[in-house]
Amino acid sequence: MPSVLLLAALTACGQAEGATGGGPEVTELRYQGSPGAVTFPELAADLGYLGDVKLTWVGNTTSGPQDIQSAATGQTDFGGAFNGAVIKLRAVGAPIKAVIGYYGSDDKSYNGYYVRDDSPIRTAHDLIGKKIGVNTLGAHHEAVIKEYLRREGLTPGEIEQVQLVVIPPAGTEQALRQGRLDAGTLGGVLKDKALERGGLRPLFTDVQLFGPFTAGSVVLREDFIARNPTTTRVFVEAYAKAIHWTQTRPREEVVDRFRQIIARRGRSEDSTAVAYWKSSGVTGTGGVIAGKEFQTWIDWLGREGEIEPGDVKLADLYTNVFNPYAKGNAS
Structure with a gap:
């Protein structure tokens, strides 16, 4: 989508101001899933980490770039993609920010x-x-x-x-x-x-x-974060705890939980694939983002001529402020 159209869509789809107070400003988050698989937010909800915040499944994503485009234009509230795709979308003016790493490669999953x-x-x-x-x-x-x-x-x-x-x-x-x-x-x-x-x-x-690296991040719109700071914190903390749960539990326990979630949600899916789950692939504890996970692809996109110097700044791409594992204070 050209940047002018994208920014127009973002303006049209901006969310209304949330209520102030101690609880989440909004309590429903729209998202896209993946058939036969369990996403970390779905796991977080099943484990009870999301509290009063509920997830509303609106369909399945076709790719990472499509998923974050949907989040950027307000069709969903969050989406995830390869960090290079996040950089490119930010470079054309989409006011999105990565808040947690969610997939990657290691010696078990690559x-x-x-x-x-x-x-x-x-x-x-x-x-x-x-x-x-x-x-x-x-x-x-x-x-x-x-x-x-x-x-x-x-x-x-x-x-x-x-x-x-x-x-x-x-x-x-x-x-x-x-x-x-x-x-x-x-x-x-x-x-x-x-x-x-x-x-x-x-x-x-x-x-x-x-080497082992976190390859993709989940993004939220910056206006969503500004209007819904408590909801954002609840969401990211729950997401981080779900990642950490898979990083610290026996593989068999994770696979069994995934099977139960797929069976309960009633989408007529085949759960065979989850038996092959080996690891999250996420390098940082609880999905904490490292600057190099974006800088590597800023440099690569620059060499490829897909972005110009100054199109994006590393500090504008991501934040760990909502992730409890960034300061080691997760409970």
């Missing part, structure tokens, strides 16, 4: 970039002129792939010859095995199931490139 066992592709240079499947453009996977190619010595002209093909994640494995893709992005349960079937090998992984 994204891999796979080829068939019999593929001649062995190096980054072998990808020139080839097709790589990704779930969406302008987000996590595009950034990781291009950073891999750059680190391996490809010139900007050579990188442009590597074709990124948007394909639903559920279709990536089949397209790869049928030869419609030369390489494909796989993560989570889709990666684990594909590797169980054999015949694929990793070319590289995001955690190999960057």
Whole structure:
């Protein structure tokens, strides 16, 4: 959405002033979910951390960029995406602020970039002129792939010859095995199931490139934060405690809780995928955001020419002020 239209939508969709007082200013938060999965706010609600604040599910998101766009334009109250996508949306004038990290990569949960066992592709240079499947453009996977190619010595002209093909994640494995893709992005349960079937090998992984890192953040509109500081604090604290719960509980307990939540919410979903859950992937305790988690992508977007120097300031992108783990005072 062009920045002028985006800002107009933000003005039109701004929320009314909340009531003053000790309790939450607003007690209903609209959000998008993910089929067959449990988000941290849904877990927080189930654990009782949200108190009087209720969640209203308005549907499922199609991608991180779409999710934060919906939050920025007032269709939902919060959304999450890859930090690079947050930076780009902020750069075009969207008054959003990241308040907590919510997904990432570690040695248990990561994204891999796979080829068939019999593929001649062995190096980054072998990808020139080839097709790589990704779930969406302008987000996590595009950034990781291009950073891999750059680190391996490809010139900007050579990188442009590597074709990124948007394909639903559920279709990536089949397209790869049928030869419609030369390489494909796989993560989570889709990666684990594909590797169980054999015949694929990793070319590289995001955690190999960057080490363990939190990759995405949840954003709120700045006007929402200003008008609803108590609701914001309740929401972020509950979110942080839900992340910390998964970081400190046995995997089996987390998976069992996820299954119960999916069964109770009655959306006619398949809960098979949660059995493959291994970790949150979030590096910071309770989702505390580190500046480098944004600075890495500010630098990358600048090198790519997608933002100009001064388009965004690190201090404007995120805050940890509502996160109880930022000062170690969570109870």
